[in-house]
Amino acid sequence: MKKFSKNNFHIDEALKELMRGSGVIVIENIYDLNDIKDAREIVNHFADTQEQKESHFNAEAEASGKIQLQQRVWNLFGKGEIFSKIITNDIIFYLMSKLLGTEFFCGSYCASRLLPGSPGQELHLDYPYWDFYNSETFPMGLNSSFPQNCQATIPLDICSVESGATAYIPGSQKVLHYPNEKDDFSNKEQMVANPGDLVFFNGNCWHGASPNKSDNQRAALLIEFLPKYIKPVEDLVSYLSEDFKNNSTERVQQLLGLNYEYPKVMDVSKKTNNIGLGYKIK
Numbered sequence: 001m002k003k004f005s006k007n008n009f010h011i012d013e014a015l016k017e018l019m020r021g022s023g024v025i026v027i028e029n030i031y032d033l034n035d036i037k038d039a040r041e042i043v044n045h046f047a048d049t050q051e052q053k054e055s056h057f058n059a060e061a062e063a064s065g066k067i068q069l070q071q072r073v074w075n076l077f078g079k080g081e082i083f084s085k086i087i088t089n090d091i092i093f094y095l096m097s098k099l100l101g102t103e104f105f106c107g108s109y110c111a112s113r114l115l116p117g118s119p120g121q122e123l124h125l126d127y128p129y130w131d132f133y134n135s136e137t138f139p140m141g142l143n144s145s146f147p148q149n150c151q152a153t154i155p156l157d158i159c160s161v162e163s164g165a166t167a168y169i170p171g172s173q174k175v176l177h178y179p180n181e182k183d184d185f186s187n188k189e190q191m192v193a194n195p196g197d198l199v200f201f202n203g204n205c206w207h208g209a210s211p212n213k214s215d216n217q218r219a220a221l222l223i224e225f226l227p228k229y230i231k232p233v234e235d236l237v238s239y240l241s242e243d244f245k246n247n248s249t250e251r252v253q254q255l256l257g258l259n260y261e262y263p264k265v266m267d268v269s270k271k272t273n274n275i276g277l278g279y280k281i282k
């Protein structure tokens with residue numbers, strides 16, 4: 001995991017590390033701690049009061065009766081204005097625009113809270129989606145030669161080895177493969193980071209929540225970023241009000257895919273020609 005600070009951030013080094021290095025970077029001290037505190041309070045409020053929501057890769061937690069210790073708060077766009085502020089940070093837009101194209105989307109925005117005693121997740125990849133082990137349902141030849149996803153993690157609590165910082169296998173993004181018990185996990189590391197930091201990792205990189213062996217909760221915001229042509233894993237749009245959608249900033253509208261016209265109901269379009277460069281072959 002390559003470390004940067006706000007002042008020594010080098011985009012080319014960051015892109016290289018995400019694609020051909022460990023697959024993980026952290027940029028330290030990006031966020032105002034008051035914003036992180038506000039986000040943490042809202043996440044804790046929902047996690048404390050809502051019923052248990054869908055989670056994934058938690059077979060061990062479910063089998064050991066500890067699933068309620070690994071909690072999710074989904075679609076954070078709708079949970080408070082602070083989440084729109086956090087996700088539209090300039091560094092996120094700078095790096096994701098280069099990696100995924102300037103009209104990149106957000107495909108999921110949730111919080112993951114691990115309470116003390118939670119056992120963690122199985123190591124997995126986030127892209128090309130959580131069910132990549134059903135490999136026959138994906139196109140032949142699919143590989144990790146170019147980026148089609150990036151994940152961001154924003155710690156709300158200290159993410160230490162003890163508290164369950166996300167584990168990962170450095171370099172595993174380079175060969176696209178869903179991990180299983182036959183794979184070598186011996187070089188496992190953890191994305192150790194603090195509130196205020198911003199972590200990015202390649203969604204092809206094997207990773208998963210680690211056990212929380214501390215006495216404190218470990219909450220983090222998890223974001224999936226995608227190029228504009230990929231169907232998101234979380235339907236963020238249907239859940240949000242018309243008022244939210246109409247009044248959100250240009251960046252939030254981009255993240256929700258509201259500025260990209262496809263898929264479109266072609267049958268009702270009034271345009272007779274919409275797209276193309278309009279050139280003539282000589």
Ligand SMILES: O=C(O)CCC(=O)C(=O)O
Binds near residue numbers: 165166167209210220
């Ligand atoms: O909470 C974490 O540390 C990681 C969660 C994760 O990787 C996932 O839910 O896909």
Ligand SMILES: [Fe+2]
Binds near residue numbers: 207
């Ligand atoms: Fe994941």
